Amino acid sequence: MLTTSTTHKITWEKLPDDFVLDDEPVDNINQPLLAAALTESLEQNGKLPTNALTTTNYGICATLNNRLVVKAPDWSYIPSIKVSREEVKRSYTPRLEGDIPVIVMEFISDTEGNEYSSKPTYPPGKWFFYEQILQVPNYTIFEPDTGVLEVYKLDDSGRYKLQTADANNRYWIAQMQLSLGIWEGMRENRTGYWLRWWDENGELLLWGSELAARERQRAEAQSQRAEAESQRAEAQSQRAERLAQQLRAAGIEPEE
CATH class of the missing domain: 1.20.5 (Single alpha-helices involved in coiled-coils or other helix-helix interfaces)
Structure with a gap:
């Protein structure tokens, strides 16, 4: 499967079995907690279909100008995969193995700034990869220490546009029929800011x-x-x- 533009050629190929994935640890202890909380509330409230996939620090692949690119967002939601879960145990290639993620999230860490990288040359930056290669409809950047949340949506020109929160300080994610917002409190011995979901009636997913x-x-x-x-x-x-x-x-x- 091929996607082309004036500047790059994108193909959707499976990760080779002998490809060595980056096994560096996550940047800080809060990232897995934040990601797990997002998935758990979806599952507990019947908002996670059996063929959907949520990922945490997990490789999402594309091939740019014949060179493989793998990025591992801190969290993402893929509404449907068309292969068995065994086939996506190590990584996931959109279009080839299922849907494009409808949302990817990055939690700002010690390597602050990578989340905004729009470098188009190999290896491309995260922003460029999500916006121009994967064309993910929603990209969020969250600062857990301060509770600052930025939500970007892909506009008609194919560029991310910063969104304004609604009256409840939440952001509607149309593809999931859920709102995303910030909640402050304790979970798993961590007191601070968390990302949480609200349904179309404004009810918090517990x-x-x-x-x-x-x-x-x-x-x-x-x-x-x-x-x-x-x-x-x-x-x-x-x-x-x-x-x-x-x-x-x-x-x-x-x-x-």
Whole structure:
């Protein structure tokens, strides 16, 4: 499969089995936590189809002018793959193996600036790769320490345009029918800023721990209602018994 432009030729070829992938560790401990949180809420709320793929620091491939390019965004969402998961165990080639990612995310780290690199020559920068080669519709750059989120959308000219947040400080991702925004709080012993999803009704997609906590609260509330009802029934029975005793004392046999 071939895509061409005036400056480069793009082909979609599978990563060779003997290709040595970069196995350097992630830049900081927060990146895997942030990525896992994004995926978990999708899965827990039925927003992750069985043929969808979310990736974390995982190679997405294209061949630019006959030279293989592999970039590993901190998180991405691919709505549908058309091969088995075994075939994309090491890497993923869009168009050849399934859909283009609808969103890729980079979390600003110690190597700040790479997220904005539009270098077109080999090896191309991340921005250039996502915008011009993959043509990913949504590109986000997140600063976990400060909670600053930038969301870029591919416009009609094929360039990324910075988006403005809505009244709730969220960004609508049309391809996912979800909004992306910032939430501050604790998860997995980390207190800080997190990226989270909201549905079309403005409801927050909860993590598993939050769903479990909500279910416990619901069960406790139900138990409290049942206890209150039991106490009301007992009080009513006691009143009825006292009334019956008063009637008998007056020589009146109460009706059964």
